[in-house]
Amino acid sequence: MSTLKSFIEVSADSHFPIQNLPYGVFKPSENESSRIGVAIGNLVCDLSALVDLKLFESSSLKDTKVFHQGYLNDFMSLGKQVWSETRKELQKLLSSENPTIRDNQQYKEKIFYQIDKVIMLLPARIGDYTDFYASKEHATNVGIMFRGKENALMPNWLHLPVGYHGRSSSVVVSGTKLRRPCGQTKGDDDAAPTFNQCKLLDFELEMGALVGVPNNLGEPVPISQAKDHIFGLVLLNDWSARDIQKWEYVPLGPFLAKNFGTTISPWVVTMEALQPFAVDAPHQDPTPLPYLQESGKNTFDIELTVGIKTEKMSEAHTICKSNLKYMYWTLSQQLAHHTISGCNLNPGDLLGTGTISGPTEDSFGSMLELSWKGSKTISLGESGETRKFIQDNDTVVMSGVCKGKDYQIGFGNCVGQIIPAHKY
Amino acid sequence: MSTLKSFIEVSADSHFPIQNLPYGVFKPSENESSRIGVAIGNLVCDLSALVDLKLFESSSLKDTKVFHQGYLNDFMSLGKQVWSETRKELQKLLSSENPTIRDNQQYKEKIFYQIDKVIMLLPARIGDYTDFYASKEHATNVGIMFRGKENALMPNWLHLPVGYHGRSSSVVVSGTKLRRPCGQTKGDDDAAPTFNQCKLLDFELEMGALVGVPNNLGEPVPISQAKDHIFGLVLLNDWSARDIQKWEYVPLGPFLAKNFGTTISPWVVTMEALQPFAVDAPHQDPTPLPYLQESGKNTFDIELTVGIKTEKMSEAHTICKSNLKYMYWTLSQQLAHHTISGCNLNPGDLLGTGTISGPTEDSFGSMLELSWKGSKTISLGESGETRKFIQDNDTVVMSGVCKGKDYQIGFGNCVGQIIPAHKY
Numbered sequence: 001m002s003t004l005k006s007f008i009e010v011s012a013d014s015h016f017p018i019q020n021l022p023y024g025v026f027k028p029s030e031n032e033s034s035r036i037g038v039a040i041g042n043l044v045c046d047l048s049a050l051v052d053l054k055l056f057e058s059s060s061l062k063d064t065k066v067f068h069q070g071y072l073n074d075f076m077s078l079g080k081q082v083w084s085e086t087r088k089e090l091q092k093l094l095s096s097e098n099p100t101i102r103d104n105q106q107y108k109e110k111i112f113y114q115i116d117k118v119i120m121l122l123p124a125r126i127g128d129y130t131d132f133y134a135s136k137e138h139a140t141n142v143g144i145m146f147r148g149k150e151n152a153l154m155p156n157w158l159h160l161p162v163g164y165h166g167r168s169s170s171v172v173v174s175g176t177k178l179r180r181p182c183g184q185t186k187g188d189d190d191a192a193p194t195f196n197q198c199k200l201l202d203f204e205l206e207m208g209a210l211v212g213v214p215n216n217l218g219e220p221v222p223i224s225q226a227k228d229h230i231f232g233l234v235l236l237n238d239w240s241a242r243d244i245q246k247w248e249y250v251p252l253g254p255f256l257a258k259n260f261g262t263t264i265s266p267w268v269v270t271m272e273a274l275q276p277f278a279v280d281a282p283h284q285d286p287t288p289l290p291y292l293q294e295s296g297k298n299t300f301d302i303e304l305t306v307g308i309k310t311e312k313m314s315e316a317h318t319i320c321k322s323n324l325k326y327m328y329w330t331l332s333q334q335l336a337h338h339t340i341s342g343c344n345l346n347p348g349d350l351l352g353t354g355t356i357s358g359p360t361e362d363s364f365g366s367m368l369e370l371s372w373k374g375s376k377t378i379s380l381g382e383s384g385e386t387r388k389f390i391q392d393n394d395t396v397v398m399s400g401v402c403k404g405k406d407y408q409i410g411f412g413n414c415v416g417q418i419i420p421a422h423k424y
Numbered sequence: 425m426s427t428l429k430s431f432i433e434v435s436a437d438s439h440f441p442i443q444n445l446p447y448g449v450f451k452p453s454e455n456e457s458s459r460i461g462v463a464i465g466n467l468v469c470d471l472s473a474l475v476d477l478k479l480f481e482s483s484s485l486k487d488t489k490v491f492h493q494g495y496l497n498d499f500m501s502l503g504k505q506v507w508s509e510t511r512k513e514l515q516k517l518l519s520s521e522n523p524t525i526r527d528n529q530q531y532k533e534k535i536f537y538q539i540d541k542v543i544m545l546l547p548a549r550i551g552d553y554t555d556f557y558a559s560k561e562h563a564t565n566v567g568i569m570f571r572g573k574e575n576a577l578m579p580n581w582l583h584l585p586v587g588y589h590g591r592s593s594s595v596v597v598s599g600t601k602l603r604r605p606c607g608q609t610k611g612d613d614d615a616a617p618t619f620n621q622c623k624l625l626d627f628e629l630e631m632g633a634l635v636g637v638p639n640n641l642g643e644p645v646p647i648s649q650a651k652d653h654i655f656g657l658v659l660l661n662d663w664s665a666r667d668i669q670k671w672e673y674v675p676l677g678p679f680l681a682k683n684f685g686t687t688i689s690p691w692v693v694t695m696e697a698l699q700p701f702a703v704d705a706p707h708q709d710p711t712p713l714p715y716l717q718e719s720g721k722n723t724f725d726i727e728l729t730v731g732i733k734t735e736k737m738s739e740a741h742t743i744c745k746s747n748l749k750y751m752y753w754t755l756s757q758q759l760a761h762h763t764i765s766g767c768n769l770n771p772g773d774l775l776g777t778g779t780i781s782g783p784t785e786d787s788f789g790s791m792l793e794l795s796w797k798g799s800k801t802i803s804l805g806e807s808g809e810t811r812k813f814i815q816d817n818d819t820v821v822m823s824g825v826c827k828g829k830d831y832q833i834g835f836g837n838c839v840g841q842i843i844p845a846h847k848y
Contacts, residue, residue: 154674159617164676165589169768179642181765195713218603250578252588253677256765289619341605341680344593
């Protein structure tokens, strides 16, 4: 079988071939309305225009209003069958063999936009944001730094995907600048805390799952059905103020250290597009309790990178190469665990994986780990610059891609720049 | 000056005299639309009907659509001046001296509903729910139980209002039944965790502040302005699964132990109605950092009670009498602290105070404290029943009231019943 191709030209290194078709919310220009599109090559295909032009055939899409919204929630709530149907129809309409749009210039003008000209918005109205702590390497690294090698993993860590509730109001789309936070910090030798700018500002390399299908309060999702509730994935930068976190987090967890901003990539890559890249998750020992047991290939081979670009640099320098497949607890285990209490998830809820660190020193997913708590200097390559934590005006660029034989399925970039703190 | 009175009859022990006028969202019947009303005596006054009948005079209310919504968010976002104007107009329209509605039977039929006949809904679309830990007595009690008297308060506790992010999707309105959660628990002597129904189910007596006026991301709210961002207060029961919490909560805080449900009362009592009951907050030593310093009367004398009603009882038996005024960190300190990182708050965001315990044993705001970790038995009075934690089919009833010379400002009840767990 030959590889599916689109009449839209897609370069070999593009993240967005016809096999991907990630969903995003965009405005063609500041004064136009928000709507839903899919990325293909260097273009955005406006799905609301496809509806207006009556190009969808299936009954669930023909007259739909879900693509005229400024958020994916309504579409995501329709479930796996509709997601799959939409993908099929889009691949058919965009196929090199289908003349309907290919040979109709008027259609093309109404449907396609240059991807670098549109304004990308948050892909969903995020009701609740949950963050997990699911990478064994990350939890171990942080544990060693703060509690020593013997007590690195907490007793519960190998038994359940540790998670906590995050702040949804401050989740922002890639490209949004974030202000360095201020807050209370206290050095080990200080008698009392002081009010300061955060001095140990960090990124955390994560991915985020967007919930599509909801569950009712009091009705846990069995792990066998957990996958059907996830619409797709984004890249996620869980910005962290390490010095604020250290002082505030006992006993109830991180609060202000995390809630000044969380950046996600604008394009949601669907679970269906990722399926060819499914791989086995790490072996789990001890065997988890039955409600967390699953079989088959439950994670994905997604190559992740983080780069830093300072004001003096023209391009980001890569400082971390990791992979989703290193993560110990899978996305379906996270979702099943999240609901086992009866907690209800809604369309648009965001589940962060937690920092995804790999086994080698260059695969650690945070400055805290890469600089080993500030004890090492991280080189930013030819620029000659170095970092231990994030400085003002630094830009952090995350990227993710699945590399196939004939095409790649990519996430594009997740970009965030830190601007100076308020002056007091 | 004589006390303001309404032409609506209000008994002396009513929580809802014309001086209160708390806001709520209701439906007259299952098939009618949601709208906004205020409670007065045993009636609900439909504010959308007042608009439709053109009874509001001020320009900001005359043609407003905010009262035709199924949530208070839009009204709450309008800010203090409009809140105050609305209160004045309502007190005028409902006054015993104003014949406009008093003497118009047709108006009355369109405007008023029996309070026990309508369906009350959640008062707001809650974007984010934050829970604080602001009672010194509660934090001390829990600290003594888990860490001993010497280390009861964590080092940060006297310096900042400890808070964490909660789950907004499972915040439910009073009257909603909640299922006992299941999850992982591990006894101190067990080799591994097991999957169980929660055996140590608890309530937490709290109040919740609803944010009215938002702040932008990156723009902290100075403490001098914090009060203007809070629309009003509700009662809040932060249900807690103590055995699940104990195993899961290190190092990132409570998760499934709290996210199976949080109950709030349906009537939002405005800060303006509470103002006559403002009192000094407890003395703070050490003096907090400048961003948390305030002067004046910054808390309220609100008498709080918790009762339990078992299946065998016809009325709840009071097991706790506390007061908001015991709380160490004030609502404005909580809000100022929450935003000091730059975190944005939106209309409808809910800030829980944390368990409000008082100085005496009968004023502790949770079963954990009242039964001192299950070491004491709590009597449920004449029924002859006793409890250490909450049993299946028990109903927890919270109530709150400010007692004035001529009237009371009350919150009504916050009621929740626990139904049996899922069978596995």
